[in-house]
Amino acid sequence: MTRRRWIADEISGNRAAIVGDHADHLVRVLRARVGQDFDISTADSVRRGRITSLSSQRVEFELREEVQSAAPIAITLALAIYKFDRFEWAVEKCTELGVSRILPVIARRTDSHLASASEKRSERWRRIARQASEQSRRMAPPELADPAELPQILKLEAPLRVVLAETGNCAMLPDVLKDRSAAALTNGPIGEIILAVGPEGGWTGEELQTFPKAGWIAASLGTTILRAETAAIAATAIVASAMLSSP
Numbered sequence: 001m002t003r004r005r006w007i008a009d010e011i012s013g014n015r016a017a018i019v020g021d022h023a024d025h026l027v028r029v030l031r032a033r034v035g036q037d038f039d040i041s042t043a044d045s046v047r048r049g050r051i052t053s054l055s056s057q058r059v060e061f062e063l064r065e066e067v068q069s070a071a072p073i074a075i076t077l078a079l080a081i082y083k084f085d086r087f088e089w090a091v092e093k094c095t096e097l098g099v100s101r102i103l104p105v106i107a108r109r110t111d112s113h114l115a116s117a118s119e120k121r122s123e124r125w126r127r128i129a130r131q132a133s134e135q136s137r138r139m140a141p142p143e144l145a146d147p148a149e150l151p152q153i154l155k156l157e158a159p160l161r162v163v164l165a166e167t168g169n170c171a172m173l174p175d176v177l178k179d180r181s182a183a184a185l186t187n188g189p190i191g192e193i194i195l196a197v198g199p200e201g202g203w204t205g206e207e208l209q210t211f212p213k214a215g216w217i218a219a220s221l222g223t224t225i226l227r228a229e230t231a232a233i234a235a236t237a238i239v240a241s242a243m244l245s246s247p
């Protein structure tokens with residue numbers, strides 16, 4: 001039987017609690033009862049939790065045996081900021097697909113008012129990632145960083161860093177991964193990947209030149225121009241399946 005999963009707000013030994021809106025949803029909407037079992041994620045493991053006390057602001061659990069759970073996939077998504085409702089959709093879907101980290105990027109074509117409003121929006125993005133993590137039965141939500149300018153993102157280190165470019169004059173993403181896994185025979189598993197997806201208006205020509213200079217590989221998702229959230233979801237799904245099926 002699949003038990004609903006919650007990410008604990010507080011953990012101490014064999015006890016855990018969820019509080020605030022989180023607890024209110026469990027008590028008022030899901031009508032939870034003392035003695036009922038749920039899966040409780042404690043960030044580094046998932047355990048069966050039995051409700052020992054509950055109120056609309058606090059639900060306490062006694063933690064029992066560990067439950068099987070998928071480890072996060074080492075995919076970092078550097079997502080250029082664009083219209084919030086569609087950006088948030090990408091956050092939700094890529095969280096479901098298993099990304100381990102999301103970096104909101106202020107790119108040249110990110111609207112200035114969205115760039116300045118993004119700092120205040122980060123808490124909402126973390127809440128969306130947390131709810132999507134519980135719904136998709138992840139062990140823990142992805143790390144969601146504060147918005148950063150592109151030059152900071154370019155400096156990030158990882159075994160493979162890929163910029164999704166709609167310009168079409170670059171290798172297809174699956175081929176980039178295949179080449180990388182071919183290289184894996186000599187230098188070990190694929191390891192962490194950073195994927196960068198441009199804003200609605202795309203990367204500027206100048207930005208696209210900075211990526212290879214910083215050691216990033218450009219990759220295509222095909223001849224059609226995808227919306228940014230579609231590109232983020234497609235690229236994450238392609239990489240996740242490659243990672244989950246690689247030796």
Ligand code: SAM
Pocket residue numbers: 163164165166167196197198199200201202203219220221222223224225226227228231
């Ligand atoms: N500037 C583009 C245009 O209107 O011609 C649209 C940019 S697209 C909506 C937003 C981002 O999605 C791009 O910067 C790129 O990162 C990614 N993207 C969209 N289609 C892609 C494709 N076919 N291959 C690789 N990346 C793609």
